[in-house]
Amino acid sequence: MRSETHHLVPAAGRQWLRAAVPVPVCAANPATGTAMSSRADTAAAVTGDSIAVAGWTALSRATGVLRFAVIGAVLGPTFFGNTYQFTNSLPNLVFYGLLGGALFSSLLVPALVKSIDLGDRAGSVRLAGGFLGVAWLGLAVLVPVTVLAGPLALGAGQQGQARVLLALFVPQLFCYAVVATSVAVMNAHRRFALAAGAPAIENLGIIAVLLAIGDPSRIVPLGIGTTLAVVLHAAVQWAGARRAGVTLVPRAGWRDPEARTLIRRAVPSVIQAALAAGQLVVLLAIANRVPGGVVAFQLALSFCYVINALGAVPFALAALPRLARMHRDGDRAGFAGTLAGGLSLGLFVTVPVAVIYFVMAGPLAGLVSAGRMGPGGTALIAAALAGLAAAVIGETIFSISTYASYAREDTRSPLWSTVVGAGTCLTVASLALPAEGTAVLAILGLAYSAGAVAAAIVLSTRIWRDRAPARRKLLTSAGRTAAGAVVLAGPAWLTSVTVPDLVGAPLGTGAGLLAAVCVAAGLFLAVQVLLRAPELALVAGGFKSLRGRS
Secondary structure, three states, X not given: OOOOHHHHOOHHHHHXXXXXXXXXXXXXXXXXXXXOOOHHHOHHHHHHHHHHXXXXXXXXXXXXXXXXXXXXXXXXXXHHXXXXXXXXXXXHHHHHHHOOXXXXXXXXXXXXHHHHHOOOHHHHHHHHHHHHHHHHHHHHHXXXXXXXXXXXXXXXXXXXXXXXXXXXXXXXXXXXXXHHHHHHHHHHOOOOHHHHHOHHHHHHHHHHHHHHHOOOOOHHHHHHHHHHHHHHHHHHHHHHHHHOOOOOOOOOHHHOHHHHXXXXXXXXXXXXXXHHHHHHHHHHHHHXXXXXXXXXXXXXXXXXXXXXXXXXXXXXXXXXXXXXXXHHHOOHHHHHHHHHHHHHHHHHHHHHHHHHHHHOHHHHHHHHOOHHHHHHHHHHHHHHHHHHHHHHHHHHHHHHHHHHHHHOOOOHHHHHHHHHHHHHHHHHHHHHOOOOOHHHHHHHHHHHHHHHHHHHHHHHHHHOOOOHHHHHHHHHHHHHHHHHHHHHHHXXXXXXXXXXXXXXXXXXXXXXHHHHHHHHHHHHHHHHHHOOOHHXXXXXXXXXXXXXXX
16 A cells, blocks of 8 residues: 655655654455555654644643643642642542552553454454553552552641542542543553543533632532542543443453453553652652742642643554554564654654743743742742753653653563663752752752653663664754754844833733743744754644544
């Protein structure tokens, strides 16, 4: 079957696509004998799926930033705000951290792809249900530990309220297991929209609860309403998996040989996630030394999460089923080219944003500071965001490389990279212990960045060890992207500080931020056009592919 990439991608990028992102070799479905390769497997189609994921993820992440802003506005830079945010984050940290939810479910995708290619629908149902059953069993063990030990990370005066809130929040753990399993099912079937967009339901629900209650003294209604928003999110994701053909019911996965193999392979990913979650818990505990520090640090982190979700995760999710097939078929050139193209696109988005975060940390912090946060809270957010800017680049490389490793059924390389990153992060974070005020948040941001960059260097070095041709093309692409980011830095900063004075209050800050972003985007794209960056052609081809399928 001939590739249709030539018809989907403009001429300027075709040569690069042929060299850097080979179209997978046509394979036959063993169950039907029919060819499986199609336009959905071209480079443009991968980009199109990535764009779809990015669009829906943008909605989810935007509501996530709004959620943190509302928490800050309603609860303010107070120790109760720290308590609520910390305890509400714990269920997410426990599942996606101690139990490795996102990583474990990513390992589930290649196994489900194999069942799909074989036409074994019953196998998909059995495997997904077994994963959910094992996840729930692990959570049943972790629940009492979470409720008893979680509040100990907070001050003595916060622990009573923390235990009440945690008792109301623990059902969220089981909901997140349903969410992760449902997302894996939909991604394996290359259904990305609902999986990426549904978290907005949870965020909007929590925002509604905070605005409706508004009184920090009403702890029980606040806790119940927050958990109900998570239940609604899980129900929507479960329905999406059912529409994909898998009705999720917890099963005794430990009795299924295939599920047991998956679980054994996932042990390093669980340890990896636990290290990452433990690292974040330590950073939040240090941030708790400053009133409002937890809310401010997580608000700054949400900026990093947003761009990682838009620049790295979309491609990783869209490419994971294809990379798994390439690895299974022994297509090393296709695997390396697809991975190089994904990293190029990821850096194409995230490198200029990292520069913007650094030079415009103050205006961006002001954008999400409202209500009780005030100037003090804005300064805390800005200090953390400036320190976190480099983490955006490190997380992009590490996230995409981790998914590629899982496609190769390699869970040990990401684990050892995380060990190095966590050690680096905590070493730098220790410098914040004697610090005070905004310096604490700035050091914590730098610590997180140092860990992310260290982990990315270790993992990418291992992955690209024997892939010299694709590596050279990736480095060339990264150089073009870096050049554009350097050019935009000065004009963007100058615009952000001069426009507010010209416009005046109360619209000056917003107008300056918008003008600076437009200047930065215009300059970056102009540099890429002058350098004839093939990423522009690939993105255009992705939009055409997406429009054609829709």
